[in-house]
Amino acid sequence: AQKITQTQPGMFVQEKEAVTLDCTYDTSDQSYGLFWYKQPSSGEMIFLIYQGSYDEQNATEGRYSLNFQKARKSANLVISASQLGDSAMYFCAMREIVNDYKLSFGAGTTVTVRA
């Protein structure tokens, strides 16, 4: 079964607007971590933000915030004030203790920021 589901293959957003990228996950573990990575066209994977399953507050890192809804098993990424440099592929990933701390990745969402 798919552990991480990203239902949006591609999205367009206007510069300076906010965009929400969806991510749902499947786990029976109580302790897990959720990560978002950005992959520009050059290929490197850039870590953006982390949310632990026991964290009560939603994680924020600059223009990135994570809308964590544990009961719904949802960990959406919100990018505020989009910039042209935000155009990239974005991956949601989950790490479970029961899975030997391995990361399971979603299929990714391509974001294109329009001027």
Added chain:
Amino acid sequence: DGGITQSPKYLFRKEGQNVTLSCEQNLNHDAMYWYRQDPGQGLRLIYYSQIVNDFQKGDIAEGYSVSREKKESFPLTVTSAQKNPTAFYLCASAHRGNQPQHFGDGTRLSIL
């Protein structure tokens, strides 16, 4: 600067040939990982190592081999048994636990 270095950036393989992708890190991380990415797809785990001289198969280990003789190094060999090796290969490392994995810049492997 601390980081993960993958080499080469581009690699070409002939039929029946084994090729080795290099991954070196100076972050003092215990765990290292190899992923394969096909166009427009997510990452799939090939092999990982939590400690020196020990490694485990990931989801798509067939046709690949690794070694972890030093903490800093985790080379991946794509053997001739891997019939569809054309892909983008990413190496990552992390401290143990819920710490983010840090990635190298990747190696693009193609068939001649």
